[in-house]
Amino acid sequence: MSDIASAFADEVVTNAYTKLVAVPGIDGPVALITLDNGFDHTKPNSFGPAGLLAFDAALDVAFDANPAAIAVTGKPFIFAAGADLKGVPSITSREQGVELGRLGHKVFRRLRDSSVPTFAFVNGLALGGGLEVGLHCHYRTYADNVPALGLPEAMLGLVPGWGGTQLLPNIVGPANAVTIAVENPLNNGKVIGAAQAAKLGLADAVLGSADFLEQSLSWAAKVLAGEIVPARPEIDRGAGWDEAIARATALVAGKTKNNALGAVRTVALLDAARAVDLTDTATLDAGFAAEDEALADLLMSNELRAGLYAFDLVNKRAKRPAGAPDKSLARKITGVGIVGAGLMASQLAMLFVKQLKVPVILTDIDQERIDKGVGYVHAEIDKLQGKGRLSPDAANRLKALVTGSLDKAAFAKTDFVIEAVFENMDVKKKVFAELEEHISPETVLATNTSSLSITEMASELAHPERVVGFHFFNPVAVLPLLEIIKGEKTDDATLATAFATAKSLRKSAVLCGDKAGFVFNRLVTRTLGEVMAAVDEGTPFEVADNAIAELGMPMSPFTLLALVGPAVALHTGETLQASYPDRFKSSPGLEALVEARKPGVWTYGPEGQVVDPEVAALWPQGDKPSTADEVLERTRRAFAEEIAIMLDEGVVVAAEDIDLCLILGGGFGFWNGGITPYLDRTGTSEAVNGKRFLAPGVASV
Numbered sequence: 001m002s003d004i005a006s007a008f009a010d011e012v013v014t015n016a017y018t019k020l021v022a023v024p025g026i027d028g029p030v031a032l033i034t035l036d037n038g039f040d041h042t043k044p045n046s047f048g049p050a051g052l053l054a055f056d057a058a059l060d061v062a063f064d065a066n067p068a069a070i071a072v073t074g075k076p077f078i079f080a081a082g083a084d085l086k087g088v089p090s091i092t093s094r095e096q097g098v099e100l101g102r103l104g105h106k107v108f109r110r111l112r113d114s115s116v117p118t119f120a121f122v123n124g125l126a127l128g129g130g131l132e133v134g135l136h137c138h139y140r141t142y143a144d145n146v147p148a149l150g151l152p153e154a155m156l157g158l159v160p161g162w163g164g165t166q167l168l169p170n171i172v173g174p175a176n177a178v179t180i181a182v183e184n185p186l187n188n189g190k191v192i193g194a195a196q197a198a199k200l201g202l203a204d205a206v207l208g209s210a211d212f213l214e215q216s217l218s219w220a221a222k223v224l225a226g227e228i229v230p231a232r233p234e235i236d237r238g239a240g241w242d243e244a245i246a247r248a249t250a251l252v253a254g255k256t257k258n259n260a261l262g263a264v265r266t267v268a269l270l271d272a273a274r275a276v277d278l279t280d281t282a283t284l285d286a287g288f289a290a291e292d293e294a295l296a297d298l299l300m301s302n303e304l305r306a307g308l309y310a311f312d313l314v315n316k317r318a319k320r321p322a323g324a325p326d327k328s329l330a331r332k333i334t335g336v337g338i339v340g341a342g343l344m345a346s347q348l349a350m351l352f353v354k355q356l357k358v359p360v361i362l363t364d365i366d367q368e369r370i371d372k373g374v375g376y377v378h379a380e381i382d383k384l385q386g387k388g389r390l391s392p393d394a395a396n397r398l399k400a401l402v403t404g405s406l407d408k409a410a411f412a413k414t415d416f417v418i419e420a421v422f423e424n425m426d427v428k429k430k431v432f433a434e435l436e437e438h439i440s441p442e443t444v445l446a447t448n449t450s451s452l453s454i455t456e457m458a459s460e461l462a463h464p465e466r467v468v469g470f471h472f473f474n475p476v477a478v479l480p481l482l483e484i485i486k487g488e489k490t491d492d493a494t495l496a497t498a499f500a501t502a503k504s505l506r507k508s509a510v511l512c513g514d515k516a517g518f519v520f521n522r523l524v525t526r527t528l529g530e531v532m533a534a535v536d537e538g539t540p541f542e543v544a545d546n547a548i549a550e551l552g553m554p555m556s557p558f559t560l561l562a563l564v565g566p567a568v569a570l571h572t573g574e575t576l577q578a579s580y581p582d583r584f585k586s587s588p589g590l591e592a593l594v595e596a597r598k599p600g601v602w603t604y605g606p607e608g609q610v611v612d613p614e615v616a617a618l619w620p621q622g623d624k625p626s627t628a629d630e631v632l633e634r635t636r637r638a639f640a641e642e643i644a645i646m647l648d649e650g651v652v653v654a655a656e657d658i659d660l661c662l663i664l665g666g667g668f669g670f671w672n673g674g675i676t677p678y679l680d681r682t683g684t685s686e687a688v689n690g691k692r693f694l695a696p697g698v699a700s701v
Contacts, residue, residue: 004099008087011048016058025221028068033058041077048084056107073121082128097296104162105288111136121216135167141216145209148191155185157262157307161295165269166287172201174244182248186255204230245271257549260671265294306673309699313660318508322653325492330500335359337417341373345420347476350380355505362404370404377402409438418446446470451517451575454487465491468498481664482507513651516579520665530635531557532587538625541611547631552669562600566593589619640688655693673699
């Protein structure tokens with residue numbers, strides 16, 4: 001034990017306190033174990049080696065009391081968030097990983113192997129190892145306000161390694177287990193609430209939060225008396241299990257091209273759990289031993305270290321944006337103006353009114369467009385009401401806040417105006433010049449431009465200091481990234497207001513320098529450019545498109561091209577070519593695609609995805625095809641070169657912000673930590689730039 005404890009020297013220990021409770025209707029005391037690390041809900045309970053031993057000691061006290069039942073609950077609002085992952089970077093051997101897995105199994109399975117009935121009273125957040133504690137218990141109650149339940153390990157590069165993969169499918173069935181342990185983690189770490197947990201079979205009872213503990217003890221009394229017999233589904237170990245594993249396999253292949261090792265191993269363990277009989281100790285021993293081996297392998301993998309790095313970026317760095325001014329400088333927003341009423345502008349209007357709950361005014365070149373934009377927002381509000389997420393009164397109040405006007409004088413009472421018009425510098429400068437006639441000198445003028453210069457856009461205004469880039473990603477409601485761009489004259493008050501507004505909108509903001517394409521679009525355009533150049537040279541479309549899967553992009557280059565639209569991609573490329581003509585080249589094939597107004601490269605029919613014959617005919621190709629490995633290598637090198645240049649230019653504060661933009665703006669894989677850990681791991685960083693982006697041990701073993 002001392003070996004693994006040394007890796008967790010800084011562990012915040014979650015203690016476990018045993019209290020004997022007398023419960024009406026139960027003959028004998030209930031040993032109630034409360035997990036509590038001594039902090040409030042902002043620092044959840046977690047399990048490192050010392051925490052596991054504390055739990056083990058609390059179980060000793062409980063069993064020694066000869067209770068009628070043993071129950072486990074958590075501190076207010078928190079059950080447990082799983083393993084303490086802060087010590088993982090200090091694990092230096094596979095043996096330490098095996099030791100950690102075995103310790104968790106040894107402690108938790110005491111609840112399952114107990115001859116005394118065991119209960120989990122899940123009163124708050126329960127993730128990973130926290131959820132696994134409940135799986136080991138014989139019975140489970142959940143508070144109705146529990147906000148987050150799940151097994152996120154596959155997203156991070158791990159497996160649910162303390163019983164989750166073996167117990168879960170044998171409790172809730174293989175199909176539901178795949179949803180919880182594979183599908184949800186790969187959907188950006190989706191979590192569920194108590195009601196969904198009950199539907200999936202995790203909860204035996206969902207009880208009111210106000211007196212949850214009292215209700216849970218009363219419910220336990222009825223179980224012990226035989227008045228309640230929780231349902232236990234019949235598990236289909238034949239075709240149903242086959243179908244679930246086939247779905248899981250397809251999910252992992254489709255979303256990660258099997259590059260996410262944690263997800264691959266999770267599926268394998270779920271498949272092996274078919275052999276587990278919950279009443280047979282030998283089968284449980286074998287299943288838990290397989291989890292120990294998988295956990296040990298993954299703890300020593302670069303992919304896990306990259307996944308934890310990515311998790312830290314998303315959960316810590318994103319909440320404290322590097323380079324942001326003091327938040328005390330931010331001005332209050334009491335009204336918002338949106339120039340444009342198309343789809344993007346309408347999405348922005350919906351976001352602003354839903355999150356800020358202030359008046360939002362849309363304007364456009366004619367009343368028909370304005371009415372369509374306002375109608376879109378009202379329809380989205382109706383959808384939320386239909387799903388029960390808004391009361392009729394709340395929906396009506398939000399609708400009343402959204403109006404339209406042909407006259408920009410209506411923006412006089414706004415504090416924040418954002419334009420979402422056509423991506424053309426002259427058009428945007430004209431819009432801002434017109435706005436400046438009607439708004440106060442302190443009203444923020446934000447632009448949703450994806451690539452144009454903020455400095456130039458503000459250059460002819462009387463107050464260029466209040467112009468800021470505020471670049472959203474589409475779909476606005478889904479993607480969390482906001483690139484905030486500082487122009488040459490943007491002042492700190494404007495910048496602070498932009499960051500405060502981003503936080504109010506529940507977006508993660510990254511400060512970017514005013515260089516063409518900013519971060520995400522610049523890097524993705526460079527990537528697409530390399531792939532299209534390979535096709536221009538003669539590489540088959542399929543070879544080029546599939547070559548770069550291991551970079552961790554959520555979709556292939558030509559699938560992405562169809563999503564953003566060839567014309568948009570060409571326009572962004574032209575902006576970057578004007579700034580960096582030596583690295584961003586025009587593609588004759590893309591130009592031909594846009595001229596022919598084709599929506600993309602692929603077409604779909606009975607035979608699946610194939611190259612559109614018309615595209616194949618119009619796309620000029622040379623006679624120098626590349627192999628998939630050659631396309632991958634040139635793309636890696638392009639990434640490494642461009643990122644180094646961006647860091648030298650000061651586009652972002654550090655390489656971590658590049659990774660944050662790629663993860664939040666486009667769903668780049670956690671298993672690569674975004675992109676720079678991958679470039680370091682493959683040796684590309686040093687080959688191209690002569691040095692790594694990150695220090696050894698950061699996002700790597």
